[in-house]
Amino acid sequence: MTLPTTTPASRRTALRGDLLDFVGAPEWGAVDSPAVRFRADHWLLIDGGRIAGTQPGAQPPDASWTVHDHRGRLILPGFVDTHVHSPQIDVIASYGTALLDWLETYTFPAEQRYADRSEAEAGAARFLDALLAHGTTSAVVFPTVHKHSADALFAAAQERGMRLITGKVLMDRHAPDGLRDDVDQAARDCVDLIGGWHGKDRLAYAVTVRFAPTSTAAQLAMAGRLCAAFPGVYMQTHLAENRDEVAWVCELFPEARSYLDVYERAGLLNARGVFAHGIWIDDADRAALRDAGAQIAHSPSSNLFLGSGLFGWRAAAAAGIHVSLASDVGGGTSLSMLRTLADAYKVQAMAGERLTAWKALHASTLGAAKALGLAREIGSLGVGCAADVCVWDWAVGPVAQRRIEVAQSLHERVFAWMTLGDERNLVASYVAGMKRYEGVLR
Ligand code: GUN
Ligand code: ZN
Numbered sequence: 001m002t003l004p005t006t007t008p009a010s011r012r013t014a015l016r017g018d019l020l021d022f023v024g025a026p027e028w029g030a031v032d033s034p035a036v037r038f039r040a041d042h043w044l045l046i047d048g049g050r051i052a053g054t055q056p057g058a059q060p061p062d063a064s065w066t067v068h069d070h071r072g073r074l075i076l077p078g079f080v081d082t083h084v085h086s087p088q089i090d091v092i093a094s095y096g097t098a099l100l101d102w103l104e105t106y107t108f109p110a111e112q113r114y115a116d117r118s119e120a121e122a123g124a125a126r127f128l129d130a131l132l133a134h135g136t137t138s139a140v141v142f143p144t145v146h147k148h149s150a151d152a153l154f155a156a157a158q159e160r161g162m163r164l165i166t167g168k169v170l171m172d173r174h175a176p177d178g179l180r181d182d183v184d185q186a187a188r189d190c191v192d193l194i195g196g197w198h199g200k201d202r203l204a205y206a207v208t209v210r211f212a213p214t215s216t217a218a219q220l221a222m223a224g225r226l227c228a229a230f231p232g233v234y235m236q237t238h239l240a241e242n243r244d245e246v247a248w249v250c251e252l253f254p255e256a257r258s259y260l261d262v263y264e265r266a267g268l269l270n271a272r273g274v275f276a277h278g279i280w281i282d283d284a285d286r287a288a289l290r291d292a293g294a295q296i297a298h299s300p301s302s303n304l305f306l307g308s309g310l311f312g313w314r315a316a317a318a319a320g321i322h323v324s325l326a327s328d329v330g331g332g333t334s335l336s337m338l339r340t341l342a343d344a345y346k347v348q349a350m351a352g353e354r355l356t357a358w359k360a361l362h363a364s365t366l367g368a369a370k371a372l373g374l375a376r377e378i379g380s381l382g383v384g385c386a387a388d389v390c391v392w393d394w395a396v397g398p399v400a401q402r403r404i405e406v407a408q409s410l411h412e413r414v415f416a417w418m419t420l421g422d423e424r425n426l427v428a429s430y431v432a433g434m435k436r437y438e439g440v441l442r
Contacts, residue, residue, distance in 0.1 A: 013046045013433060014061045017070035017391060019054060020414070021077055021381040022366040026358035028317060031411040033358050037381075038410055043067075044075055046387040049161075049432035053383055070391050073427060074417065076361075077380050078137025078388040079337035080368035081327050083236070083276040083297035085142040086127040086153060086166075087111050087120075088330030099242040099306050099331070104176075107330065112178045114144040117152070124152040128160055132437040134335040134423045137388035137430075138163040138369075138378050140236055140274050140297070140326075142208055145169045145179050147189040154197040161201070161432045163378055163388065165234050167208040168193060172219045175210075183219050187226070194230055202377075202386075202432075206234035206274070211241075212249045212262045224267025234272045234372070237263065239296075240285075241277035242308045260285040269294060272373070276328060277302075278316070279309040286319035295322035295371035298363070300343035302331030310351050313344075322371035325364040337364050338421045345419065357415040387433040392417070393425045 019042045024035035041057035045065065061067065090113075091106040114120040120143070131139055143149035143166060150168040157164035170186055171179055181189070190207065198205035207226050209215055215223070227235050240246050240259045249259045256262040260281060263269050271293030278289070278296040289296065298311050308331075316323050326332075327340050334340065341360040348355040369379025377386050394413070395401040400420040407413035417425070429437035 011048055012065045014065040014067045015044045015046070015070055015075055015389070015391065016041070016057055016067065017044075017073040017075040018042075019044055019075050019381055020361075022358070022362045025367060026356060026362050028314065028359065029354055029356060030358070031356055031409070033356075035362065036358050041071060044381060044389065046430070046433045049387055049434070051381055051383055051385050051387050054381070070427065072394070074392040074394055075381070076390055076392065077365045077378065077385075078390050078429060078431070079135050079364050080324070080372070080379055081131065081136045081139040081335070081337060081364075082274055082295070082324040082368050082372070083299055083326030084139055084329050084335070087114050087123055087144055087149070089123070089127055089130065090330070092330040093333055094330070097306075098244070099308060100244055100248070102306060102331070108176050108179055111144040112176065114146050114149045115178050117148045120144070120146060120149040121152040121156075124149070124156040128153075128156050128162065129437075130335055132160070132429045132431070133426070134337065135390040135392070135426045135429060136335065136337055137390070139165070140206060140234070140372070141166040142169055142210070142236065145171050145175070145181050147193065150193050151196070154203050157203060158201050160436055161434060163202040163374070163386070165204045165206050165236075165372070167206040167233075167236070169208050169210050170219055170223055171210045171214040173216050174214045183216070183222050186219065187222050190226055194233060198230070198233060204232070204234060205230070206236045207268075209235070209237040209263075209268065211238035211245070212259065213245070213252055217253070217266070220262070220266035220268065227270060227272075228267055234274060235268050235270065236274040237268065237276070239263070239275040239278045240280040241303075242306065243280060246280045258282065258285050260288060264288060274372075276326060277308065277311070279303065279311050283319070286316060286321060290320040293322070295324055297324050297326040297328075298344065299326045299328035299332055300347040301333050301340050302328035303347065304343060305333050306331050310347050312351065313348060313355070314351070314353050322367070323363055324368035324371050325360065334422070336422045338418055338425070340364070342419045357411055357418045360418060361414070387430055389430045391427040392421070393427055395420070396424045
């Protein structure tokens with residue numbers, strides 16, 4: 001159930017359980033990794049919305065702390081979903097199309113509904129409550145082209161105390177009526193939104209280019225000028241997701257060397273860039289992404305569902321690119337990052353690679369936070385970080401219970417949790433120390 005936003009936070013809260021987070025980046029393929037910090041049966045101390053420390057379970061905090069004993073449960077940093085579309089809850093699990101048809105048939109009509117401000121506001125609240133009910137406490141989000149859709153998301157995230165990065169979608173061509181803006185109005189809207197929200201509480205603006213085909217060269221250039229004028233803002237877009245899309249970009253921008261080069265020429269490739277997918281890229285693109293310090297938001301559930309392709313994580317990692325994980329709902333079929341991680345494992349298996357639970361969990365917590373320049377605030381249980389934390393059951397149902405019971409090593413246990421778990425395992429979500437979601441099953 002979603003808790004009322006007015007629930008008063010006890011200043012000092014202590015949660016008892018098995019604490020799992022990362023102190024570095026795990027090596028590829030290492031099931032024993034010094035980057036993993038697992039503290040079985042510990043108290044996590046939360047003071048004033050921040051993590052204040054930890055201590056062994058046998059040593060209870062004094063009476064000044066409100067205690068919640070989750071012995072036998074897992075406590076992790078809240079997940080960070082680096083690419084997700086808030087209005088697309090309405091089209092999740094839509095049958096029978098690949099990317100370009102899917103956009104036209106299902107997605108654009110759903111986004112047209114957000115022309116109505118009250119739809120956008122209701123949708124923003126529904127979406128953020130759903131994220132919290134899946135154990136995701138921070139996200140990088142696409143709303144719609146409508147300025148008020150970004151306002152609504154920022155306001156709803158502010159009410160919930162969440163760390164959220166978003167911005168109005170830029171689209172001035174190849175989109176239906178009601179979903180196109182124009183360069184000058186869009187620029188004014190972005191500047192207003194940046195002034196109104198960027199840097200307020202836990203909010204940040206992202207210049208949000210939907211993808212190269214839906215922006216004219218003039219609009220891309222305007223987006224690049226915004227990034228230059230406001231160096232603290234993020235930039236989010238889609239990159240080389242689907243082969244038909246890549247061919248279309250080649251036709252539309254014949255002067256560009258590659259899809260990524262379209263963005264680079266417009267001044268959109270920088271360390272605050274979040275590029276979703278990046279499946280159909282080459283070594284020169286990988287080098288450019290690495291040199292810029294940009295990240296790829298790998299979206300395995302979406303890539304499988306839309307039949308887009310298998311992301312070359314190993315090649316991206318070898319090139320030194322930051323890779324984070326993303327649900328990409330509604331192309332992806334679940335907001336659950338656990339399901340997303342399980343899909344990521346399967347995508348790598350298809351590519352002949354083995355993704356450890358550590359690598360997957362790191363990419364959806366500390367790794368994502370680092371790629372966003374936010375590692376001091378989110379993604380870990382480190383002292384001083386915001387207390388964005390989730391409590392999970394190790395297993396739900398007899399099969400998962402048995403599997404966890406017979407697991408021999410920590411990696412085996414955590415991998416089984418990641419592969420078999422989903423939002424039903426979630427017991428509670430805390431944002432900056434406030435309980436914002438409590439599971440209904442228990
Ligand atoms: N490319 C452009 N828009 C979209 C979108 O909404 N979802 C996905 N998966 N890819 C896109
Ligand atoms: Zn997307």
